Amino acid sequence: MIEPLKIKTQIKSFDNKKLKQLSDAIHREGVAVLYNQDLNEKDYIDTMKKFGECETPMLFMNPKEYPEIFLVTGKRDNEGKKIGMFGDTELGWHSNGNSRHLIDKILIALYCVKEDINTTLSVCNTQQPFEDMSEDEKEYWRSITIRLKFKNNTIYDLEEGDPELEFMSKNKGSIRKLVGEHPHTGKEYFYFPYHFIQKAWENKKQIDHEEMIKKLMPKIFKSQYQYHHIFKEGDLLLMDQFTSLHRRTPVMDNNRLLWRIASDFNNVYK
DSSP, X not given: OOOOEEEOXXXXXXXXXXXXXXXXXXXXXXXXXXXXXXXXXXXXXXXXXXXXXXXXXXXXXXXXXXXXXXXXESOBOTTSOBOSEEXXXXXXXXXXXXXXXXXXXXXXXXXXEEOOTTOOEEEEESSHHHHTXXXXXXXXXXXXXXXXXXXXXXXXXXXXXXXXXXXXXXXXXXXXXXXXXXXXXXXXXXXOOGGGEEEEEETTEEEOHHHHHHHHHHHHOOGGGEEEEOOOTTOEEEEESSSEEEEEOOOSOTTOEEEEEEEOSTTTOO
């Protein structure tokens, strides 16, 4: 298993030097864990803004008074409408912005407000599998280009009229290299949210993307590249969206609540 940095110090007290050390660890392992954090909404937002700019899409899951926060919960309002994203079902492997043309918010923070001890989040490092390959394998995978777009009933199942389905379907998708170079470390990693891959090319020749996925999955999703976490209240997970993928088991308690923030690292590496 990968060994994420595990911290008990309050992150809101970190200076720029400690944030840089933490960021380096997040890039390296794909994830870092901070325990027993004492964060209200303002503390959380102010802390994440030390890393960089935060997303504020003003969607249904973003509280108007705290637009940087995404509610991740299966809880609904009195009319039965969703108040948060990702509901209570199983989530397949993904990272932030997989169907977007531009991905710059590569730091995802998940802060546990209300726990569910029966739900597990798994993180898979996608940098280490590439580093462990032979030079011939690396050269082959560097030649692959992929077409990405959201498709319902893959990463999760959404019913017609679901507000998540509406905004996810609006993303036009993107074409990018399967092997990317990290903007802050220069290291190569697999960009492999396979649920979103709809086409693939070796150099300029189209190949069977489903066969490519089947071939690559056992190389990436090995236990030695993964970390599994059951959230307790006060836990804060920070994940690099280029050097990792994550997934979730079904939620048994719909009162479970995570605060999610997406940011870049531009203030740390300016």
